[in-house]
Amino acid sequence: MKYWLAIWVLLLCLLPPAQGQSIPWLSDSANRQILCDEFARASLYGLDEHDYAYKTIIAIHANVGRIDSAAIERELTNAAIAFYADIAYGSVENRVSYDGISYQPRSTHVRDSIVAAIAEGRLADLAGRLEPHNQVYAEFKKRLALLERHKNRLVPPISSNLLDSTNRPLLERFYQLGFTDTLDYAADEDTLRNTLRIAQRTFEMMEDGKLRPGVLEELNIPVEKRLYELRHALNTWRWLNSIQQEQKVIVVDIPAANLFYLHKDSVLFYTRCIVGKANTPTTPLISQVHEVILFPYWNVPHDIAVRELLPAIKDAPLDYLEYGNYQVLDKTGKVLDPATIKWQQLNKGNFPYRLRQLFGCDNSLGIIKLNFFSPYSTYLHDTPNKSYFLFNGRYFSHGCIRVENVDSLAAMLEPGLHPFLENAPARVCELASDKGQLIFPLKQKVPLFILYEVAWPDNKSEIRFYDDVYNKVK
Structure with missing residues (x-):
């Protein structure tokens, strides 16, 4: 036979x-x-x-x-x-x-x-x-195996914020989620506090060892939902792995608010991002970065112009526009004299103009924009407001994606940027006013994946559970 x-x-x-x-x-x-x-x-x-x-x-x-x-x-x-x-x-x-x-x-x-x-x-x-044969995939499988091992354990919801051995549901959940290797009903407070810090790190929360309401909420999410998040993300990573074996790719995850530049089995670059608020969400999409723009204009989206800028402009039109370095354009793209416009007669339903913020270091897009086709007017860009990158939950934008170290990424995509970016920040700002907007088409387009995965790696390839900020995972 x-x-x-x-x-x-x-x-x-x-x-x-x-x-x-x-x-x-x-x-x-x-x-x-x-x-x-x-x-x-x-x-x-x-x-x-x-x-x-x-x-x-x-x-x-x-x-x-x-x-x-x-x-x-x-x-x-x-x-x-x-x-x-x-x-x-x-x-x-x-x-x-x-x-x-x-x-x-x-x-x-x-x-x-x-x-x-x-x-x-x-x-x-x-x-x-x-x-796949890379560290992130191995970490996904490791986290998945931990949860699969105890998924059938019946663990009651944690209702107490006591951090001691009397809080049995807390001890059970630590064990079920793989934060402890053994179920120790006599664990002392120091041990439990250290375990809680591990859980907080996994949930991208402040690691203060305090059983706050937000931590309780994350711990009480059913393990089956966590498994669903892991399975979905693991299979997404497999799919990404196949294309990154062929070419370099940029991957942004919205809940994690982070960006990876990947090729083969290596992370070429990692940085933090700022993504859309819950009421102005970033839309998941797949596209290709085709050019880098140095010292970009910001063409203000119509909704932002009429809802946020127009009320402020009405208070002091010329001062506000001059201070913010804005131009007013008609529908044909012609620059208008703002002194000739009757601003008090304009409103959300009557605004036949377009606002454009000129290039410079105070531009809302910063000094760099990575351009790609998007039906949602989305792009990756710099920002003059760097402090927001220090937050764990970085959901502050109107939908575009602010990239913390976008200059380093841009230089990797387009070596021709080096003469500009190697200067000190002050010198770059001077160049902005001297040169105006500069466009660098990429010789090879780079696939861009803006995804929505609650379970996702951090900068050390550890798998974390991030906030389901848009409530997409049911």
């Missing part, structure tokens, strides 16, 4: 994958068992075993009914291809409102990999070879 199986596998390897031949799982009990065991461990990969011929496998094990061997082997083959493709590329749709590149992983080799693994007697190693 093994001789004929080896001949069959060899022939199958030589056939083009488009013909979709089935693999003889029923006659190869050893590899069938390996496959079934992998399906059973699907949850540890962030997958669901019910997606992979679950009922058929149960029927095979129970010898239920008459077996249509051809149909079963087709089903198992398709399930195997789906499983290993999900291992390599992820299994969920990304939460984006606009996709400007429609990236699809090159997954045509998965079936060939299965056949080759069987021929080499290495099917048990295939998942490990296909899945």
Whole structure:
């Protein structure tokens, strides 16, 4: 039997994958068992075993009914291809409102990999070879395994803010979430306070060791919801991993308010961001950065112009516009004299103008803007107000993304910026007034992913649970 199986596998390897031949799982009990065991461990990969011929496998094990061997082997083959493709590329749709590149992983080799693994007697190693090989992915799996281990424990909600051993639900939740290795009902206060600091760090909160209402709220989120967040993010990271093996990519996560510049299995650059407030959210999207603008204008969005700037302009039109370095333009783009405009007659429904803030160090976009197509008037940019980057929850913008060290990122994208950016900040400000807006088209567009994942890595590749600031995860 093994001789004929080896001949069959060899022939199958030589056939083009488009013909979709089935693999003889029923006659190869050893590899069938390996496959079934992998399906059973699907949850540890962030997958669901019910997606992979679950009922058929149960029927095979129970010898239920008459077996249509051809149909079963087709089903198992398709399930195997789906499983290993999900291992390599992820299994969920990304939460984006606009996709400007429609990236699809090159997954045509998965079936060939299965056949080759069987021929080499290495099917048990295939998942490990296909899945990503970087630290972030390993940390995702580690965090997932911690929660999977105790997901079925019944833990009552924490209602007390006492930080001592009498608060049994708190001790149970620490253990369930993997913040402690053992369930110690006699833990002293110092131990519990240190454990609480670990939890606060995981939730991106101030690590003061105090059981405040916000911390209680995070601890009381059901473990199944945490698992859902982890599974979704893990599969998103797999999908990102496939494109970053081909080219450099920029990834912004909204809840984490951070940015990664990735290539292969390396983080080339990391920085903090400021994203949209809950009432002016940043929209998840996929696009491509195509140019860097040095000393950009800020074309004020209409809503901001009429809701926020216009009331202030009415109080002192010329002073406000001059102090803020604003120009007033008509619909054709012609610059107007603000003294000729009857500002008191304007309102939200009657504002036929466009406001533009001139370049300079006081410009709301700072000195750098990374441009990409967005139907939501979104971009990555600098900011003159750096203090907001010190907050843990950095949700302050009108929807655009302020990038803390955008000058370093811009220099990595476009080396031609070095002569400008190597100057001291004061000199850069002088150049802004001398040069005006400078546009640097990129020789190669860089894919940009603005995502919404509550479970996400920090700058040390540790997986944290961030605030579901827009209440998107149900």
